[in-house]
Amino acid sequence: xxxxxxxxxxxxxxxxxSDQRGAHREAFTPGWVLARQFLEERMANLPLETHRDHAGxxxxxxxxxxxxxxxxxxxxxxxPNGGWLDGSLNTLAGLAVLRRISKEFNGRPPVTIRLVDxxxxxxTRFGKSLFGSSACAGxxxxxxxxxxxxxxxISLPDALSAVGLDFEKVLDSGNELVDAAAxxxxxxxxxxxxxxxxxxxxxxxxxxxxERHAITFHxxxxxxxxxxxxxxxxxxxxxAKMAPEIYRIAGRHAGVATIGSCTTEPGxxxxxxxTCRITLDQRHLEAQSLASMLADGRAAADRxxxxxxxxxxxxxxxxxxxxxxxxxxxxxxxxxxxxTCGATHRMPSGPLHDASAVARAGIPAAMMxxxxxxxxxxxxxxxxxxxxLNMAVHxxxxxxxxxxxxxx
Numbered sequence: 001x002x003x004x005x006x007x008x009x010x011x012x013x014x015x016x017x018s019d020q021r022g023a024h025r026e027a028f029t030p031g032w033v034l035a036r037q038f039l040e041e042r043m044a045n046l047p048l049e050t051h052r053d054h055a056g057x058x059x060x061x062x063x064x065x066x067x068x069x070x071x072x073x074x075x076x077x078x079x080p081n082g083g084w085l086d087g088s089l090n091t092l093a094g095l096a097v098l099r100r101i102s103k104e105f106n107g108r109p110p111v112t113i114r115l116v117d118x119x120x121x122x123x124t125r126f127g128k129s130l131f132g133s134s135a136c137a138g139x140x141x142x143x144x145x146x147x148x149x150x151x152x153x154i155s156l157p158d159a160l161s162a163v164g165l166d167f168e169k170v171l172d173s174g175n176e177l178v179d180a181a182a183x184x185x186x187x188x189x190x191x192x193x194x195x196x197x198x199x200x201x202x203x204x205x206x207x208x209x210x211e212r213h214a215i216t217f218h219x220x221x222x223x224x225x226x227x228x229x230x231x232x233x234x235x236x237x238x239x240a241k242m243a244p245e246i247y248r249i250a251g252r253h254a255g256v257a258t259i260g261s262c263t264t265e266p267g268x269x270x271x272x273x274x275t276c277r278i279t280l281d282q283r284h285l286e287a288q289s290l291a292s293m294l295a296d297g298r299a300a301a302d303r304x305x306x307x308x309x310x311x312x313x314x315x316x317x318x319x320x321x322x323x324x325x326x327x328x329x330x331x332x333x334x335x336x337x338x339x340t341c342g343a344t345h346r347m348p349s350g351p352l353h354d355a356s357a358v359a360r361a362g363i364p365a366a367m368m369x370x371x372x373x374x375x376x377x378x379x380x381x382x383x384x385x386x387x388x389l390n391m392a393v394h395x396x397x398x399x400x401x402x403x404x405x406x407x408x
Contacts, residue, residue, distance in 0.1 A: 003393040006096045007386055013038055013092070014084040022081035022380035025088075027120030027131070028056070028159045035076040035088070039117060042095060047107040055135035055173035056119035056165050060095075062102055064112040068407050070400065071114050071183040071363075072097060073133070073354050075121035082122075083382020085188045085389075089370070091117050093186050093393045097400045111407045112179065113400070118354045125150045125159070133354035135170040136177060137361035142170070174361075181407050182329060183358045183365040186396045188384055192375025193347055200388040201395055202345040203333040204367035207356040208255075208283040209290045209322035215242070215301055218311035221266055221274035236264055236273035238308040242300060246280065249296045255284035256350055257293065285322050285348035323356040329366035329403065336398035337368060341391050368395060 016038060017023055017031050024031045036058055040050060049061040061069075074090025094115040101109050119132030126148040134140040146167070148156045157167035187204075189195075194202055219235035243259055250257040258281045264273040280297060284290040298314070305312040330346070337344040349367065359365040370392035373383040384392075 001096070001100050001394060001397055003096065003390045006092050006393050007389060009042065009092050009095075010084065010088060010389075013088055017078075018084060020380075023078040023084055023086075024080065025076055025078040025082075026080060026125050027077040027122065028125065028163050032077050033163065036117065039076060039091060039095070046098065046102055048098065053136070053173040053176050054165065055132045055170040056160065056163065057132040057136060057173060057176070058117040058119075059176060060098065060115040062098055062107070062109060062113040064109040066111050066408075067179040068181045069112040069114050069179045070403055070407060071116060071180050071358070072396075072400065073116050073118060073183060073185045073358065075118045075354060077120055077122050079122050079124045079378050081380060082378055083380065085382060085384055086190065086377050087121060087187075089188060089384075089389070089392070090186050091115070093396050096393050097397045100397055101400070101404075109404065111181070111404055113404075114180075116176075121354055126156050128156075129352050130354055130357050132173070133357035136173040137357040138171060138174045139357060139360055140171065142167070177358075177361055177363060180358075180363045182326075182403050183355060183363050184329070184333075184396065184399055184403060185353065185355045185365070185367045186392055187353060187367060187369060188377060188382070189369040189372045189375075190351055190377035191372065194345070194369060194371035195373065195375050197345060199343055199345050200341045200371050200391050201337045202347050202369045203330050203337060204325060204349050204355075204369055205330065205346045206285050206322060206324035207349045207352055208285050209287055210318055210320040211280075211282045211290055211294045212316075212318035213280050214277055214315040214317055215239070215280055216275055216277045216313050216315070217301075217305060217308075218275055218313065219273060219308065222272040224270050224272060227272060232272050233309045234272050235276040235308075235310050238304040238310050238312070239276040239278050241304040242278060242280070242297075245300045245304075246282075246297060249293055249300070250282070252296070253284060253289045253293050255282060255289060255293050257282045257297075279317065283350050285324065287322050290322065320352070323359050325355065325359060325366045326364035328406075329364050332402040332406075333366045333368050333399055336395045336402060339398055340395040366399075368392070368399065
């Protein structure tokens with residue numbers, strides 16, 4: 001399999017939809033539409049059926065001898081000023097696999113192969129990740145997203161209408177999964193684990209569950225010059241103690257945790273903080289461990305509030321269950337990686353991916369990661385070596401062949 005064409009196409013897409021600030025392919029924008037056109041043009045000489053479903057997902061189907069389908073997924077949309085590989089690698093590597101299978105089987109493989117470019121995986125425009133795959137999987141709550149607006153005041157239904165989609169019909173996209181028997185996806189790691197291990201590729205055991213909360217400590221405003229330290233009810237002091245504590249909690253449970261924002265009131269230099277609001281994001285692949293992390297966080301907040309003579313309240317922001325991937329497909333993924341580069345590794349994914357939505361629909365799913373240089377993504381410096389990109393496309397192709405044999 002010649003992967004040079006895929007690398008060239010990735011660079012061509014970068015030139016078409018990026019500038020010095022990074023990639024600009026936000027969902028339902030002109031840059032995203034241009035990327036879609038680029039993808040479709042490269043399918044012109046293949047015996048594929050192409051269409052867009054009711055949620056804006058783009059499907060390319062290579063009909064097989066049976067309607068049982070292997071799905072290969074990706075997403076062309078990017079975050080603003082994003083990297084050149086996030087999402088686009090998945091899609092163009094999937095196209096390479098379609099080319100190889102079509103040629104090998106003269107356009108008629110044993111099972112149907114379908115490439116899907118999911119709509120709005122990133123969710124940066126409206127704050128809802130995995131829009132297209134969640135709609136297709138039947139797990140999108142329309143009432144929760146109906147009133148979402150972007151930074152320019154455009155509503156999600158209006159943005160969909162601008163590209164010819166009816167918001168009220170997006171769940172009809174679920175018809176695409178009727179014959180789906182397996183789903184595979186390649187993605188850049190977006191972190192430093194493989195870089196630190198010195199490994200090109202890894203299989204992904206699942207996507208982590210998420211507990212996301214706002215924690216507000218309630219103290220008392222007081223003059224910063226006239227109030228003795230021993231008499232203060234400093235909301236910020238209690239909140240600040242959470243920062244090292246969530247690292248200790250994450251370490252005990254082998255998870256990850258982040259305090260991503262902190263705001264105080266009255267927020268002036270001459271006053272002790274009356275309130276301090278922080279946001280806490282906790283993630284783990286195992287549901288029980290995630291629950292324990294949350295319980296430990298609540299206990300810590302109560303302890304620090306008591307020590308400072310302040311109150312504390314919690315507001316739930318987001319809760320996502322862990323999604324383990326299919327063990328049989330993961331074994332095949334490990335085999336494909338070992339055959340490609342000699343060694344593999346299994347790791348959970350902290351970020352969400354479309355594969356998790358597909359898995360929640362009951363379809364066996366698996367993912368593989370390729371090493372990210374610098375361990376950085378969602379950034380113009382996002383990169384992977386060409387050697388590893390070539391390996392990744394080969395490994396995805398090997399995995400597709402292995403999964404096909406199990407579906408015949």
